[in-house]
Amino acid sequence: MRLHRVRWERIRRWGAFLAFTAPALALISLLIVLPAMQTVALSFTDKRGAFVGLRNFIEVLSDSDTLNLTGFPPGPPPWGSLVHNAVWIPLHLPLTVGLGLILAVLLERARGATFLKSVIFLGMVTPMIVGGVIIRFLFDENAGVVTAIMRAVGLTALGRSWTAYPETALPALILGSVWLWAGFSMILYSAGLATIPRDYYEAAAVDGAGPLQQFWYITVPSLRPVTMVIVAMTILWELKIFDIVYTATLGGPGGATMVLALQMYFYAFRALEFPRAAAVATMLSLFTLIVGLWFVRTLRSSE
């Protein structure tokens, strides 16, 4: 009798659990998991649905849209979308992470920090589609302030519209994306700094540690977990970059700013080459999932 009741209780609990989670599970499976799996399947087939193994991937990787190393690195882009995404990371990541940390530390002591933080964070609130417009505007020959400064200091080669020339289009986008994204690491670092106990610094000061030593031996190690979050989220953002390229250059000129996400869109919705688009998407997802896995693993091991 008692056993019966326990079992009934269990079923009721399960029923309640399912009722609470069913809508979320249904939506996630139908609109994320299932279509993602279909894309994987699509990437292994040809246009008529026959299995072709890795052919789509080989074709995509041997296409100069994706990989074009003839001019890399001395020549100007296009180097291919895969390389552009890959170049984005080592330039954008240290710049935004470093800048965010410096800003967070500076703003801890500056006057009017709340105002400055809001201003710097504005780039994160702005729709990235507008971010692309602003980047194009900043680097425009007539309207842009960057090109005007370049001309004023005598760098006439950098005085023309950056987004119109293959040599400067990718740097313009990467610099612009630093401007847009720096607020993210700044805000997270500010929050991280606030969690470091004051007495650590006081104890270190008593022991004779200067500000630089305090920064290196207390601040930096205490911010390790935050740094991991920032690095993971930033790499994911860099890999998924789409909107700002769409409005600033549309991947041009001549493919010099093409990135994987935009290439997938062109393959799928302009050229209607679904299997190749699926191969690009699958490749991109592979990279982002590796970043996600790395993030969870390092977070677990640091706990």
Added chain:
Amino acid sequence: MRRWGRELLINALAWGIGLAWIVPFLGILMSALRPQSELIHGWWQFSSFTISLDNFVKAWNHPTAPMSQGICNSLLVVIPSTILPLFIGAMAAYAMLRFPFPLRDPLFLVIVLLMAIPQQMVAVPLFRFLRDLGLINHYAGLILVHTAWALPWVTLFLRNYFSTLPREIEEAASLDGASRFQIFTRIVLPLSLPGLASAAALQLTWAWNDFFMALILIYDPEKLVATQRIPLLRGQYHIDWGVLTAASILTMSVPILVFALLQRYYIRGLIGWTLK
């Protein structure tokens, strides 16, 4: 004396960077507010300074891509796209916190992986699926997609938030005969208003700022959301910076307003689900 010098240096650096960061925004604001004739030598020339709302009026009533319509459409999409995932996500988060279930340990991993997937990964099958349902060009489709894509992080965030609530109140209500669902709607949700506000502020901004999902699901020129209209205003050969920057400011004004009003919640939301 040295201390004073350091203070000055810190302030000068912080304000220098802060002001440099504001310049691009100032630029588009000047470009949108002033007539083109004044901007020939750059928006930073102030020898003559006239403010007019011409560009805003032009962008608002644009003949091919009026921003007035875009902003209304975006609102129609964004409001349900915020309420739905909040409610559904809160239910799931509550169940995951209060019921023992298998897969509890890998839950965090699964959610992070779901958040890592790029939208391009689902684009083609999603388009076909919604087309078969007749939901292309319908906001219902876009809203469901926004909801699904918000659910992983909303659930994770609210699960963490709910875990800070005292359990005793729920147990007391349960003893008084309240059902699970009653406990959830009458006790857990009202107690979680700050957490819900954080999630709402973030999701509202993200849904508003979305471009890709709208791009592949909404084609009808009258139904395009605000972000979709920006590239259309750019023009093929000649850029009318006045109209384009005015439209940009109109589009970004809503997320900026949300941020300004809900700043505390917004930042807590951003930090809350990343820093456990």
